[in-house]
């Protein structure tokens with residue numbers, strides 16, 4: 301996995317949002333400068349504050365689609381409705397979606413988040429997160445007599461169904477994904493004896509199967525479209541009879557957000573991706589922007605913006621991962637305006653109108 305510490309903000313500016321009087325900004329700039337070296341200057345451009353004639357931000361381009369996908373919207377709605385309609389407490393196994401702002405907001409409303417089901421009292425209402433679960437977790441829930449509501453994204457469930465089908469037909473299954481990700485753990489659990497994880501092109505070159513004529517490939521839904529393509533091409537060369545699902549497993553939301561960030565990256569000098577550090581699709585968005593030749597930063601929210609990133613920069617692109625709420629984007633835009641940006645444009649690449657129905661357990665619990 302290419303994600304590493306470089307996406308951590310060099311300076312954490314906890315007080316960033318709402319604090320940019322000239323004095324604050326100037327001292328932040330000075331601090332950034334001391335740590336990172338001099339920022340380039342442009343005497344002709346409008347400056348952001350009295351002494352700090354260093355930032356010359358002009359334009360912000362917002363990528364669209366960005367932010368919540370249909371699977372995330374559904375998962376959050378499931379928790380909200382469970383809180384309203386069912387006798388609590390309501391437990392959620394793992395983060396409902398990979399975003400601390402979402403998790404904290406639901407926690408504040410009374411949701412109890414746990415890592416594993418042995419932390420849930422017998423018989424309690426328990427929601428499974430959007431990333432899906434393995435049959436072993438389902439069995440554990442049954443053994444504890446839990447009242448389960450499954451908020452797994454239907455597109456993840458589709459991959460689980462593919463895994464089960466290929467395993468029952470005797471295929472060796474190569475799962476393109478990242479070790480330890482909740483979705484990969486859940487999918488692998490569907491057929492652990494048949495599935496091998498392939499994380500890189502090198503893995504694809506080295507993986508071994510018992511019968512090269514009977515190999516199938518499935519993928520984690522939130523990978524980079526381009527990275528997956530390279531891995532699958534190697535597998536196709538090695539296993540000419542490689543079987544693939546009729547439709548790519550990379551989900552529509554992942555694909556659309558990557559296409560959108562690729563488009564704005566052509567027009568801007570720096571890209572900000574709003575998303576959690578453990579959000580696979582957000583990390584991929586950062587990589588897509590970098591592959592397009594741009595400096596890109598993955599930030600949780602506006603408080604992590606470092607003004608030193610924008611020395612000599614006039615245009616900044618902004619996008620957000622599939623589990624990042626829109627208010628975080630708007631707060632980032634406000635911060636960029638305080639840093640001098642005067643134009644905000646939105647580039648809509650494709651209109652999304654996907655939505656998923658609620659789980660039956662919740663519909664039956666209608667008041």
Ligand code: SF4
Pocket residue numbers: 369370371372430453454455456521522551552553554581622
């Ligand atoms: Fe579902 Fe795609 Fe959203 Fe993941 S990113 S929850 S697979 S719609």
